[in-house]
Amino acid sequence: MSLRAAFIGIVILLGQLILAPAMALEPLPHPSGPVLLSVSGKIAVGNTPGGRAEFDLAMLQSLPQSRIVTSTIWTDGMQSFEGVLVSDLLARLGAKAVEINATAANDYAIRIPVSDATAHGALIAYAANGAPLPPQNKGPLWIVYPYDQDEALRTERFLAQSIWNLETMSLD
Numbered sequence: 045m046s047l048r049a050a051f052i053g054i055v056i057l058l059g060q061l062i063l064a065p066a067m068a069l070e071p072l073p074h075p076s077g078p079v080l081l082s083v084s085g086k087i088a089v090g091n092t093p094g095g096r097a098e099f100d101l102a103m104l105q106s107l108p109q110s111r112i113v114t115s116t117i118w119t120d121g122m123q124s125f126e127g128v129l130v131s132d133l134l135a136r137l138g139a140k141a142v143e144i145n146a147t148a149a150n151d152y153a154i155r156i157p158v159s160d161a162t163a164h165g166a167l168i169a170y171a172a173n174g175a176p177l178p179p180q181n182k183g184p185l186w187i188v189y190p191y192d193q194d195e196a197l198r199t200e201r202f203l204a205q206s207i208w209n210l211e212t213m214s215l216d
């Protein structure tokens with residue numbers, strides 16, 4: 045092996061040593077409370093034998109927290125939604141998906157392009173105005189957009205993506 049080849053080899057090895065820990069995903073803990081969200085499909089980490097990622101409320105709250113302050117067509121007055129951005133959830137799971145098939149407790153299902161969710165800041169809300177969302181009030185999880193920010197978000201495309209009583213996301 046030439047000196048040059050050996051040098052290149054060492055550089056590649058060092059690069060992997062430095063980059064690999066940064067790119068590795070933390071293993072996902074197991075939920076201890078009721079499972080609110082089950083994610084399947086194209087994810088790199090899970091916490092079930094079948095490879096799904098199940099989240100209880102505490103696990104969702106341990107992800108980066110985001111807030112959307114907006115009105116909605118379903119509520120009165122300004123709402124301050126707290127939750128986790130779809131993009132942050134996908135990043136945590138190492139998801140390479142382009143589409144999300146989201147389903148709700150009432151059998152409603154909608155396909156959400158990941159590009160829609162990422163470009164417009166779709167939020168998986170677990171609280172509004174400082175209180176958890178009860179099931180009879182679209183909770184415990186509701187995907188919302190910052191509707192007031194952009195009139196495009198007040199069209200059928202994004203309203204139909206605003207799935208409440210969200211239970212599962214299958215990533216394609």
Ligand SMILES: Nc1nc2c(c(=O)[nH]1)N[C@H]1C(S)=C(S)[C@@H](COP(=O)(O)O)O[C@H]1N2
Nearest residue numbers: 118148150152200203204205206207208209
């Ligand atoms: N869980 C759930 N989320 C849902 C729906 C539904 O039936 N169930 N309807 C969707 C559709 S098609 C639209 S356009 C919006 C608005 O529904 P609404 O006009 O019935 O309030 O909510 C979306 N989110």
Ligand SMILES: [Mo]
Nearest residue numbers: 200203204205
């Ligand atoms: Mo709709």
